[in-house]
Amino acid sequence: MLPRIAIIGRPNVGKSTLFNRLAGRKLAIVNDTPGVTRDRKEVQARLGGRDVLLLDTAGLEEAPPDTVAGRMRASSEVAVRQADLVLFVIDAKAGVTPSDRAFAxxxxxxxxxxxxxxxKTEGRGGGMAAMEAYELGLGDPVAISAEHGEGIADLHTTTAEMLPEEEDPEVRDRDRPLRLAIVGRPNAGKSTLLNALLGEERMITGPEPGLTRDAVAVQWEDAEGKVRLVDTAGMRKKARISEDLEQMSVASTIAALKEAEIAVLVLDALLGMDEQDLRIARLAEREGRAVVIAYNKWDAVEDRAAARQALEDTLQTSLAQLKGITVVAISAMTGKGVDRLMPAVRQVMERWNRRIPTGELNRWFEGAVAKHSPPLANGRRIKLRYATMPKARPPTIAIFGPRAEDLPEDYRRYLVNSFRETFDMPGVPIRLHCRGGKNPFVEE
Known part of the structure; x- marks a missing residue:
């Protein structure tokens, strides 16, 4: 495992700005509002020539444990206990505060x-302001300006010196993690599900909708291997997205979906699947991501047969492009059914990643065309000659023949459904490209 570095400090001292600076890209939401970061956000970065896992944490605040601020502090304390090195950030402009002393x-x-x-030591007097930090008894402070990039080189050097010895990179990088995004409406139980999978209170949860404001990545392992889990902020309807923070949260969700391989769409079984859930599923399909539905709060459903039938009807009529999508009924709160989720995800991942040999593909193709010939286009016959599979992830079929690009949409759907059924690929987006000229996938 890579060494873990936790960035800790009071709210609004610049932890997320420093996180973005060290990560080399804007991953954490930065805003003048204190307490924007509510969950631990994790990313692989390179500091002082070392690969590390960098953790951005919620601000440390004195607060009762049953409040949001209290739960944020508890989450940060867990990060510290799991870290190999802690970066304790203070605001040099504001000076050392009583809270800084208590946390030190x-x-x-x-x-x-x-x-x-x-x-925040930029400008005149910045270095002198940093000297006050000696009183915290934590050794020599490193003076930086995360916003302007000043002192970051010194921080890289000092950080590398304080890390444990580097492990063998061959052992560390033995296998690549499955990238999994957990998506859905606010308060559907996404963070509770992530906590249930991890077996710890990693994400801050509660009855308040919208607690998760950012996409939060977590390195984890299930029975099959490494997993990179991303819990995302809930996506509301456009009309309800008004605050700047929430607009950034939606953008963060979309970005997380683009980086994922599989999306787990968490539905509230008490509410069923509505238009916003369908919008999220269609977005995942457009991005070429396979989808597994976690039908959450199943333990609280009274008429389960009716709830299951209602979901099935919605999927058949409104989500045909992901025909046969896998549904796992769970209770993230009690943990019931959660053990069946990752095996289902792994199975869908195998389909999404599967390549069909050219010979096998063309035997299917010839049979499908023989069973239902292509219709005429503008009174002229469309002659389909052969098919190739240029890529997987998602499965992509290219079909060639004179005027193949004129194939009507219903015949394209027939070919996709036939391919899906023949090669057992339910719930996986399938791309179909029709080419009337030469094969564009053959290199010159």
Missing amino acids: AWLRRQPAPVLLVAN
Whole structure:
């Protein structure tokens, strides 16, 4: 496993700005509103020539444990206990506060080494402001400006010196993780599901809708191997997206979906599947991602036969492009049924990643064309000659023949459904390209 570096500090001291700076790209939402980051966000980065896992955490605040702020602090404390190195960030402009002193005293009792980072030291007097940090008893502070990039080179060097010795990269990179995005409407139970899969309270949950504001990545392993889980902010209807923060959350969800391989769409079984859920599923399909439905809160459903039938009817009439989509009934809160989710995901992943040999593909193609000949286009016959599969992830078929590009939509759907049925690919998006000229996938 890569060494874990947790970025810790009070709200609004610049933790997410520093996270983005060290990650080399904008991953965490940055806003002047205190407490924007509510969950631990994780990304692989390179610091001082070392590959690391970088954790952006919620702000440390003194608050009762049953409040959102209290749950945020508990999440940050877990990150510290799991870290190989802690970057404790303070706002040098604001000076050392009583909260900084209290958290520094707590950090001195933790097993992980702590590197003190004095942020916002740009301009005149910045270096002098950082000197005040010595009183925290955490050693020499590294003076930086995360926003302007000042002092970042020194931070890289010092961080690399404080990390444990590097492990063998061949052992570390033995296999590549499955990239899985958990998507759905606000309050459907996405974060509760992620916590159930991990077996820990990684994500902050509660009755308040919209607690997760950012896409949060977590490295994990199931029985089959490595998984990169991404819990996303809930996507509301466009008319309800008004605040800047929420607009950024939706953009973060879409970006997470683009980077994923499989999407788990979490539905509230008490509410069923509505237009917003369909919109999310169609977005995943457009991006070429396979979808598995986690039908959550199943333990609270009274008429299960009716709920299942209602979902089936909606899927058949409104989501034909993902025909045969896998549905797993679960209760993320109690954990019931959650153990069946990842095996279903792995099965769908195998379909999504599957390549059909050219000979086998053309035997299917010839049979499908013989069973139903292509219709005439503008009174002229369409002659289909052969098919290739230029890529998987998602399965993509290219069909060649004179005027193949004129194939009507219903015949294209027939070919896709026939391919899906013949090669057992339910719930997987399938791409069909028709080419009337020469094969564009053959290199010159």
